[in-house]
């Protein structure tokens with residue numbers, strides 16, 4: 302272990318400068334694969350040869366827990382990852398640092414209360430039925446990119462549930478704008494010297510166009526609520542947008558804040574769930590026996606009232622969990638250490654960047670048996686909850702976690718009850734591309750056949 306990187310003490314093993322240079326192409330092409338390689342070579346706490354900020358990869362269950370839960374007060378979100386994301390979302394709940402986050406979370410939380418989420422079940426059910434109708438308009442047995450359907454359906458659910466708006470007419474434009482904008486800012490974050498936004502490079506032009514599309518969607522959402530009474534009755538079920546507008550009347554949030562929160566929720570609530578659902582179908586298409594179990598469970602539960610259905614589909618929920626274990630959409634979580642800390646016997650200096658990845662922790666062989674195998678059954682028994690962090694952990698855990706389970710499980714059940722998914726000859730699981738979420742390269746192209 303070297304002693305210093307240009308004056309920054311080395312406190313954990315890790316690659317040297319020349320090793321990093323050799324991996325430069327891999328870092329740009331597939332940063333997640335690079336993190337896997339680094340972890341396998343150097344262990345659970347790794348220091349990169351970067352003097353400013355001192356940069357660590359942490360992949361032990363105790364280390365991740367310390368940063369996100371036990372000593373969470375010592376860490377904030379002033380990192381390159383969240384800085385890049387905020388070029389699109391502004392200062393919304395996801396990227397907000399501690400003080401702003403403390404103001405916003407209580408305004409927004411009521412939109413995710415359990416009794417409000419009951420309303421999500423029929424909303425998801427309608428979106429699933431519409432998706433089935435659209436898929437079935439194509440010839441039975443034809444090959445379909447299920448990922449595109451998932452993106453549009455999950456946008457429809459977010460639009461109706463959080464904003465009381467029908468975004469379906471603009472779904473293609475909004476999903477394309479979201480994907481494009483995120484791809485550009487995330488790729489920029491991988492290159493230290495990107496041209497500033499004001500310079501009209503092709504990337505910056507696309508980013509500007511995508512932001513215009515997202516801003517137009519925000520204006521249309523807010524316009525559609527205008528004229529409605531934006532006072533909020535605490536006993537009534539409220540859309541997120543109404544809570545935001547009421548907070549504006551009370552002076553707790555301004556116009557830019559409302560824009561930033563709406564874009565944040567379009568992005569955080571849309572592509573993540575769509576990714577998880579697309580990978581679930583991709584994995585089920587590769588495992589017909591497990592797909593048949595989901596179909597059977599959905600058929601048995603189909604006569605039940607929508608509200609009791611969720612509890613009767615443990616296998617479908619296990620499939621969704623196992624997908625989140627193998628392909629956690631939010632694969633990267635970063636924090637900046639405000640003060641010095643000690644993680645697993647390694648000194649972490651103030652100002653350090655700490656990189657964690659649910660994708661790595663979820664494949665840790667000390668915790669998960671056969672970590673690379675798709676085995677939903679592992680979630681039917683007690684499992685290591687503290688090392689399962691697809692939604693993060695601690696105070697900054699995902700506000701949409703229960704929302705994602707309702708939508709994910711209901712959607713999977715509806716699809717598998719009616720359709721059978723298989724790969725065309727010679728094709729299988731798509732490769733993965735870690736952008737903001739882990740995207741399936743080229744979508745998920747599967748043959749859809751009506752179930753007998």
Ligand code: HEM
Nearest residue numbers: 394395569570573574577631691692693697699700701705
């Ligand atoms: C499978 C789907 C989802 C996954 C895997 C996911 C993952 C995550 C993760 C890992 C975090 C924590 C990030 C960190 O600690 O740095 C997070 C935060 C967040 N997520 Fe999700 N999410 C999902 C769905 C949703 C949905 C459906 C919504 C909204 C409708 C949402 C909104 C948010 C917001 C606003 C935050 C920031 C919360 C805060 O800091 O208070 N997410 N999500």
